[in-house]
Amino acid sequence: xxxxxxxxxxxxxxxxxxxxxxxxxxxxxxxxxxxxxxxxxxxxxxxxxxxxxxxxxxxxxxxxxxxxxxxxxxxxxxxxxxxxxxxxxxxxxxxxxxxxxxxxxxxxxxxxxxxxxxxxxxxxxxxxxxxxxxxxxxxxxxxxxxxxxxxxxxxxxxxxxxxxxxxxxxxxxxxxxxxxxxxxxxxxxxxxxxxxxxxxxxxxxxxxxxxxxxxxxxxxxxxxxxxxxxxxxxxxxxxxxxxxxxxxxxxxxxxxxxxxxxxxxxxxxxxxxxxxxxxxxxxxxxxxxxxxxxxxxxxxxxxxxxxxxxxxxxxxxxxxxxxxxxxxxxxxxxxxxxxxxxxxxxxxxxxxxxxxxxxxxxxxxxxxxxxxxxxxxxxxxxxxxxxxxxxxxxxxxxxxxxxxxxxxxxxxxxxxxxxxxxxxxxxxxxxxxxxxx
Amino acid sequence: xxxxxxxxxxxxxxxxxxxxxxxxxxxxxxxxxxxxxxxxxxxxxxxxxxxxxxxxxxxxxxxxxxxxxxxxxxxxxxxxxxxxxxxxxxxxxxxxxxxxxxxxxxxxxxxxxxxxxxxxxxxxxxxxxxxxxxxxxxxxxxxxxxxxxxxxxxxxxxxxxxxxxxxxxxxxxxxxxxxxxxxxxxxxxxxxxxxxxxxxxxxxxxxxxxxxxxxxxxxxxxxxxxxxxxxxxxxxxxxxxxxxxxxxxxxxxxxxxxxxxxxxxxxxxxxxxxxxxxxxx
Numbered sequence: 001x002x003x004x005x006x007x008x009x010x011x012x013x014x015x016x017x018x019x020x021x022x023x024x025x026x027x028x029x030x031x032x033x034x035x036x037x038x039x040x041x042x043x044x045x046x047x048x049x050x051x052x053x054x055x056x057x058x059x060x061x062x063x064x065x066x067x068x069x070x071x072x073x074x075x076x077x078x079x080x081x082x083x084x085x086x087x088x089x090x091x092x093x094x095x096x097x098x099x100x101x102x103x104x105x106x107x108x109x110x111x112x113x114x115x116x117x118x119x120x121x122x123x124x125x126x127x128x129x130x131x132x133x134x135x136x137x138x139x140x141x142x143x144x145x146x147x148x149x150x151x152x153x154x155x156x157x158x159x160x161x162x163x164x165x166x167x168x169x170x171x172x173x174x175x176x177x178x179x180x181x182x183x184x185x186x187x188x189x190x191x192x193x194x195x196x197x198x199x200x201x202x203x204x205x206x207x208x209x210x211x212x213x214x215x216x217x218x219x220x221x222x223x224x225x226x227x228x229x230x231x232x233x234x235x236x237x238x239x240x241x242x243x244x245x246x247x248x249x250x251x252x253x254x255x256x257x258x259x260x261x262x263x264x265x266x267x268x269x270x271x272x273x274x275x276x277x278x279x280x281x282x283x284x285x286x287x288x289x290x291x292x293x294x295x296x297x298x299x300x301x302x303x304x305x306x307x308x309x310x311x312x313x314x315x316x317x318x319x320x321x322x323x324x325x326x327x328x329x330x331x332x333x334x335x336x337x338x339x340x341x342x343x344x345x346x347x348x349x350x351x352x353x354x355x356x357x358x359x360x361x362x363x364x365x366x367x368x369x370x371x372x373x374x375x376x377x378x379x380x381x382x383x384x385x386x387x388x389x390x391x392x393x394x395x396x397x398x399x400x401x402x403x404x405x406x407x408x409x410x411x412x413x414x415x416x417x418x419x420x421x422x423x424x425x426x427x428x429x430x431x432x433x434x435x436x437x
Numbered sequence: 438x439x440x441x442x443x444x445x446x447x448x449x450x451x452x453x454x455x456x457x458x459x460x461x462x463x464x465x466x467x468x469x470x471x472x473x474x475x476x477x478x479x480x481x482x483x484x485x486x487x488x489x490x491x492x493x494x495x496x497x498x499x500x501x502x503x504x505x506x507x508x509x510x511x512x513x514x515x516x517x518x519x520x521x522x523x524x525x526x527x528x529x530x531x532x533x534x535x536x537x538x539x540x541x542x543x544x545x546x547x548x549x550x551x552x553x554x555x556x557x558x559x560x561x562x563x564x565x566x567x568x569x570x571x572x573x574x575x576x577x578x579x580x581x582x583x584x585x586x587x588x589x590x591x592x593x594x595x596x597x598x599x600x601x602x603x604x605x606x607x608x609x610x611x612x613x614x615x616x617x618x619x620x621x622x623x624x625x626x627x628x629x630x631x632x633x634x635x636x637x638x639x640x641x642x643x644x645x646x647x648x649x650x651x652x653x654x655x656x657x658x659x660x661x662x663x664x665x666x667x668x669x670x671x672x673x674x675x676x677x678x679x680x681x682x683x684x685x686x687x688x689x690x691x692x693x694x695x696x697x698x699x700x701x702x703x704x705x706x707x708x709x710x711x712x713x714x715x716x717x718x
Contacts, residue, residue, distance in 0.1 A: 002443075002710075003455055003558050005718035130649040135592045311452070311527075311551040311566035314716055315684040318448040322681030328718055330451070330559065343680075353673060354680045 007330035008152065008373065013347055014381040015186035017226070024249045026186045028348060030390045032167065033183060034082045035075075040228075041180040044085040044134045048118065049174070051092040052106055052141070053125030053155075059157060061123055063088060064163070064170075074165050083175045083182070084166070090119065098127045103137040107144035114318050116149035116429050120178040129328075130157040131408060141410030145417045147413070147420035151177045151435040172408060176387035179433045184226040185385070187379050193267035194259050195223040197399025198251060198274055199407055218252045219410075221434075227385045230396065231258055231404075231431045233420055245285040252289050258431075266294065269369055271302045271378070273399040278303045287365055302370050303363040306400055308356050308381065312338060319344040325357055326393070327380055335362040335372050341383050347392045356395060370382075388437040405436045447692070452687045452710055453562040454553070456508065461704025463487040463503060465495035477514055478702070480506040486537050486607055489703030501556050502600045508561055509554045515697050528550050530570045534670060540662055544651050545572045548671065563695070563709060569671050571646040577612060578640035585657045587612045587622065593653070593708035594645035597626060607608060608624045612639060688713065 019025035027033035039091065045347035049065065051058050065087050071078035079086050091114070095106045110122070124143055129136040138154055145152045159166045173184050189195075197218045219234040233254050235247045260266050269387050271280075272286070283303060291301050316326035323343035330338050336359070343355040360379060362372050370378075382397030396402060410418065420426060461548075466474055466486035470493075479488045482503055513523070521529050523549065530549030538546065550568040555562055576585075577590055590612040597605055607626040615621040622639035640671070644650050652664040673679040673686075691711050699708045 002715060003560055003562075003713065004715040004717055005451055005453075005557070007449075007716055011717055130653070133592055133653075310564075311553060311568075312564055313452045313566055313680075313683065313687075314449065315451075315680050316449045317681065317684070318445070319680075321678045323683055324716075326447070326659070330718070332714055352679070354683045 003161045004043070005332070007328060007331040007378075008382055009325070009329070010327035010377055011399070014384060015325070015379070016183045016384060017185055017186040021233065022241075029392050030183060031392075032382070034168075034172075034390065037083065038084045039175060039182045040061070040184050041182070042173070044178065044180045046082070047085055047087050047120040047174060048090045049177045050090060050110065050114065050119050051124075051164065052110060053092075053095060054098065055094050059126035061239065062089060064155075064160075064167075065123075066431070067168060068171055071162070074164055074282055075167050075171070079171060083171060083180075084277065087174065089343070092325060097309075098137065100135055100137050100140050103141045104144060107141045108259045108359040111144065111148040111150065114150075119150060121174050122150050122152040123155060124152055124176075125155050128158055129132060129313055133414040136412075139334050139409065141178075142409060143417045145436055146409075147426070149426040149429040151433050153177060164416045165390075171387065172390050173388045173437065177433055177435060177437070181228055183385075184228040185381055187201060188225045189227065189381065190374060191269050192225050192271055192378065193265075193269045193272045194225075194255075195227075195273060195378075195382075195395075195399060196252070196255055197221045197403045198224070198248070198272060199403040213250075219403065219406050220254050221256055221406075223382070223385075223399060224263070227382050227398070229264060229387070229402070232402075232434070233296055234406075234418075240432040245281055248282060248285050251273045252286060253293060256293055258381075260329070261429055266271045266298075268294070268299050269302075270299060271304055271370070271375075273304050273306055273379075273397065275305075275400050275403065276309075283363065283365070297366070300367050300369045301365050302375070303365075304379075305359075306362060306376055306397065307359045307361075309359075310359055311368055312342065312357060312359070314338060314357060316344070321351060322356070323351060326355075329360075329376050331372075332359070336360070337376060338374055339376050339379060341380060341393065342395045345392075358396070364365065386437070387434060402434065404436060409436050440455070443712045443715065446494070447715045447717075449718060450713040451716055452684070453467075453557060453564050453714040454560055454584075454691055454711065455563045456461050456474070456554075456563060457708040457710060457713065458561065459704070459706040460499060460504060461489060461706075462491075463497045463499050463507070464492050465497055467495075469481070473582050473600075477510070477619065480510060481622065484682070489705060491703075501559060501561075502560055505556055507705070511700050511702050511705075511707070512552075512554065516701050519697055522547075524549075524570050524572075527553060528568055528570055536667075538667065540660060540709060541574065543573070543575050543649075543655065543658075543660075544646065544664075545574055545665065546570070546671070548574070562714065563691075563694075565690055566718075567683060567690060569668060571648060571651065571668075572645050573646045573651065575643070576640045577609075577642045577644070578622055578638070580644075580658070581612070581622055581639065582653060583658055585654070587614070589657050590624075593650050594629075595624065595626060595642050595645070596645060596707055597642040598615075609644075610634070667718065 013028045015026045015028050018033040025037035025278040053059050056172045063363050070079050071088050092105050093110050095102045126137040233251050315322050316324045324340040325343045326345035328340050338357045340355045379397045383393040386394045477488045478490050528551050530547035534548040536546045538589050547570040549568050551566045551568040553564040597608045612623045613623045615623050624637045624639050624642045627634050648664045648668045669675050670681045673682045676682050699706050
């Protein structure tokens, strides 16, 4: 007796919107959308940059910034055409060596010299190091800058080796880190007001084998119904056993308050994305806090766990490489699917390896307001919203991708630095900019 | 239906393989026998031990969860009895599948697999995925003796044998010369579980078997060898038909595992289908 799995597919790639005021500025691909319409948020005019790096590299970065302003073969018309703004270098700090301590010295000196409100993004040239190591110029400089409210974009020799496309990725990262949205989804995600991508009490040092410090901290990235990243929220309390529930309460409470202040309405249909299965305690605590904040019958919540740590693979031998196509999914249970986000697709020719499928499980309370098929579409849509790249999509939804980026960073940030990042005056700057991407 | 036919008729598959089981009985282990029983014959579910041997008169109709657990246990035992090694709970390799390279004194790579036993549509299935497994063959002390500067032996994960425990994972804060000695070294390690610091002799500490870290150590030894490239090659990442290659490799692994079946224990008899699960979209 054979058993078979039944699946479904998302017929069309979700479209992206490239103008706040013009609903026809739509394209399924980031590159062509930016080239044709410019960014979603057209309010930026000049972005102020500071360069940190060795003398010869600082010169190289200046050349790169010039090219971004003037245009390249891939980016004709430069920043003005693609992002409706220009880049201006307002200062540079020279490091005398590529050692971590030298970057720490330069970073500290820079933060004493400048006010974060006067600099949009710090561009730093650093040596290429593995994410595996935490005591590196990348992590240390990023931590020092962030703890004083500065947003940074790191550049390595690899950036210059693959400059053709790196220009546009860099431009998008700088633009979004300066606080502007480059693109959002064209269509609102149905019956969804707010999506939270959370990571709680994540013992990053153990889990990711990075850093010597325990990192039981919580953070959430909040997205609106168009998949637009809105803000970041974190807790800074040191870990004690069973504190994760308290952190979850604090995060959700703060997120709802901030959402309400920014959007002018209370979110009623809330979706939470988490990289692993929700525990009973976490679900109960979330329901309790929502009951407290919104009233028992005034909201619906969907707990969506998105897990890629399983070894299940799906194959389609009718495609060139045998990959299971992007947007296809199979049902493992009533509210349990496996979704392919990186398999064969017409919008991208390059594929590396076998798709790592996302196992998506859904639980809702008190009412069911989304189907698992709605969730599949939401997750697929959110793979197109990573502002750090103009690639047509990434493997994970941006909700998890951003949480992962922060997880890596927190492994390298000291408790003192993390405490400073969550200070009100620093948080006011950083919480509205995706500084961690 | 033969495997070839399945591949001819359908084009979408999963790496899941159905077990054909004759489900036997399980027997609840009385409290007084818990300490004496042979744990290789039991499973522990919701605070109670169950054995496939008629150890008591309390006969139990196994639930799906119980079937899954007893299958996992007996499958693992069968693998171990047939010379397979484990890395963690689900990564398996055979020493005979070691990949040849010039630095086997420092690290080994095995062509292994990852597995899970799952319940799909109320049926137990075996999930198999090819997996490259790395192992480090030298201690921190060995690395120092081979000329690595001790200042470079810090800021990465290690596993070590502690005073009272084995196989502890930790973070190497620094490597130090033992007082009054020129040849003995100590590693200051932060234990990942307890997050306490301890000093461990360098000969009891091994770097974590991660390709990035192995690459770093080779560089410290002035050895030019691209570990990452090797990993990519054997993980099908360099292939233009990566998924097809992985799928065919999966079928090959299952065919080899088939030789271990049927697995018989108590009244149970378990076989495996070598045809993959079909996917219909």
